[in-house]
Amino acid sequence: MLVSMFLRSFFIQAGWNYERFQNLGFAFCLEPALRRIYPDPARFKAALLRHLAIFNTQPYMASFVLGNIARMEQEASASPSPEAALKNMPGVKQALASSFASIGDRIFWGRLKPMTVQICLLVWAAGGFYGWLLAGMDAQVSAALLLAGPLAGIVFYSAFSVYWRWKGLRAGYTCGGSAACALDSADWPRQIRLLSTAGFAMSLAIVVLSFSLLIAYNRGHVTWHGAAVRLALPVMVLLLHRASRAYGRSVFFAAGVILAASVLLFSLIGLQPFKLYL
Amino acid sequence: MTVLLNTVISSALAGLLNLDAVQAFQFLLSRPAFVGPALGLLNGCPMEGAKIGILLELLYIDFIPVGGVVPPNGTAAAAVGVLAHSAGGLPPSLAFFIGLGAGVAYSSLEYRLRAARSPWNVRVEAQVAAGDFNLSRWLASAMFAESLAMALYVLAWAGAAAAASRLPGLDWLYPGTDFAYSLIPWLGLSGLYFRFRAQVHKKG
Numbered sequence: 451m452l453v454s455m456f457l458r459s460f461f462i463q464a465g466w467n468y469e470r471f472q473n474l475g476f477a478f479c480l481e482p483a484l485r486r487i488y489p490d491p492a493r494f495k496a497a498l499l500r501h502l503a504i505f506n507t508q509p510y511m512a513s514f515v516l517g518n519i520a521r522m523e524q525e526a527s528a529s530p531s532p533e534a535a536l537k538n539m540p541g542v543k544q545a546l547a548s549s550f551a552s553i554g555d556r557i558f559w560g561r562l563k564p565m566t567v568q569i570c571l572l573v574w575a576a577g578g579f580y581g582w583l584l585a586g587m588d589a590q591v592s593a594a595l596l597l598a599g600p601l602a603g604i605v606f607y608s609a610f611s612v613y614w615r616w617k618g619l620r621a622g623y624t625c626g627g628s629a630a631c632a633l634d635s636a637d638w639p640r641q642i643r644l645l646s647t648a649g650f651a652m653s654l655a656i657v658v659l660s661f662s663l664l665i666a667y668n669r670g671h672v673t674w675h676g677a678a679v680r681l682a683l684p685v686m687v688l689l690l691h692r693a694s695r696a697y698g699r700s701v702f703f704a705a706g707v708i709l710a711a712s713v714l715l716f717s718l719i720g721l722q723p724f725k726l727y728l
Numbered sequence: 729m730t731v732l733l734n735t736v737i738s739s740a741l742a743g744l745l746n747l748d749a750v751q752a753f754q755f756l757l758s759r760p761a762f763v764g765p766a767l768g769l770l771n772g773c774p775m776e777g778a779k780i781g782i783l784l785e786l787l788y789i790d791f792i793p794v795g796g797v798v799p800p801n802g803t804a805a806a807a808v809g810v811l812a813h814s815a816g817g818l819p820p821s822l823a824f825f826i827g828l829g830a831g832v833a834y835s836s837l838e839y840r841l842r843a844a845r846s847p848w849n850v851r852v853e854a855q856v857a858a859g860d861f862n863l864s865r866w867l868a869s870a871m872f873a874e875s876l877a878m879a880l881y882v883l884a885w886a887g888a889a890a891a892a893s894r895l896p897g898l899d900w901l902y903p904g905t906d907f908a909y910s911l912i913p914w915l916g917l918s919g920l921y922f923r924f925r926a927q928v929h930k931k932g
Contacts, residue, residue, distance in 0.1 A: 463752075465848070467849065473849065478864065502856070555794050559793065567785050567920065581778070596769075599765075599778075599782075604757060653920050654921070660917055688921075691915055702828070705825075705828065705908075712908035713901065713905065715907075716904045717904035723907045
């Protein structure tokens with residue numbers, strides 16, 4: 451039953467809609483448990499209809515709620531007064547969905563996902579590929595290396611996401627019934643802090659590496675004036691992004707400013723463009 | 729003929745990979761960092777595909793899909809970017825910015841697709857109440873529709889890029905787009921840096 455729910459949990463967002471969010475996927479994931487718990491078709495139907503109500507949480511952390519609700523349904527079915535046992539269910543479901551959404555958003559979307567990009571860049575750097583940074587530096591690299599970067603990030607990320615999908619389901623099913631069930635499965639604040647620190651360290655390493663490459667590729671090729679311009683431009687881009695964020699603008703605003711300024715200077719006015727790297 | 733076939737296959741692949749973004753698995757196979765080099769390999773330009781993909785990824789990573797927010801679509805951006813270069817014949821710099829726009833524009837289509845599924849709830853409830861418990865066909869229909877929409881969207885943009893590349897005098901734009909493209913890695917890196925810096929300062 452748990453294995454079937456686990457496999458179905460990969461599709462929890464397949465029917466995502468604005469009226470009830472993940473409700474179709476949630477009912478689909480819970481269906482194997484409900485079939486086992488309620489052999490009587492009328493009770494199974496009532497249970498399935500119950501779980502077509504609104505539901506939304508972080509998709510990987512939904513497993514905690516699924517496990518919990520499966521256990522609650524199991525206990526309700528064995529109870530002499532199932533209505534009383536089911537009375538708390540919507541509240542528990544909502545409370546867990548909100549709590550785990552907050553944790554999951556911070557861990558997966560806020561930290562692990564950007565870390566996959568960092569891993570990709572570091573794998574490429576380890577393999578000697580800097581072509582993404584050095585415009586015009588098109589030394590041939592193997593297709594295997596080009597794919598190894600993103601795949602390393604995907605494997606890293608998926609290891610976490612699959613682990614928590616399975617562990618969440620088991621933990622929820624083990625302690626089901628309470629609005630605080632499985633919230634102590636990990637020291638979440640510590641995990642979040644660790645991931646933030648690791649992500650910041652990798653960001654710093656990539657930025658330092660990029661500036662080092664900028665200096666290394668220009669050293670001895672340009673005058674002091676040229677070097678100053680080539681170093682100032684990336685710094686200006688960083689400051690532009692910082693300013694955009696401060697004024698609540700997205701990164702696309704900064705990209706738009708860069709594109710518009712470049713087209714104006716080098717396409718319309720006709721200034722001679724130069725390369726950041728020689 | 730080969731270019732056309734590759735473009736159609738790439739569009740279909742983009743449609744399939746897009747399912748990973750929200751609807752199935754969520755292993756990040758739909759992210760531009762993977763879609764770029766994968767479609768680049770398929771179309772004979774792995775290096776350009778990897779560059780376009782990772783630069784789009786660096787910019788798109790700024791958006792978090794929390795709640796009902798529909799962020800710009802990275803799969804559409806990378807697929808259109810790569811195909812605008814490989815099939816459209818545009819330089820990578822212009823192809824990148826076209827991809828960037830295509831990804832942003834896709835979110836309104838994605839919003840409509842999600843909204844179109846809201847009336848399904850009443851129909852699913854009626855079906856279950858009538859004793860038909862098969863929910864999987866609704867989910868399969870939703871995935872098929874999203875996949876098809878993405879494939880057609882990418883194909884349309886690739887066709888538009890190919891048509892645009894035939895416009896006379898378009899090459900006057902290239903010095904500007906090339907220079908802007910050379911600065912994009914720094915914009916992406918700054919996003920990565922500021923994201924984690926803010927988190928470390930907030931202490932979680």
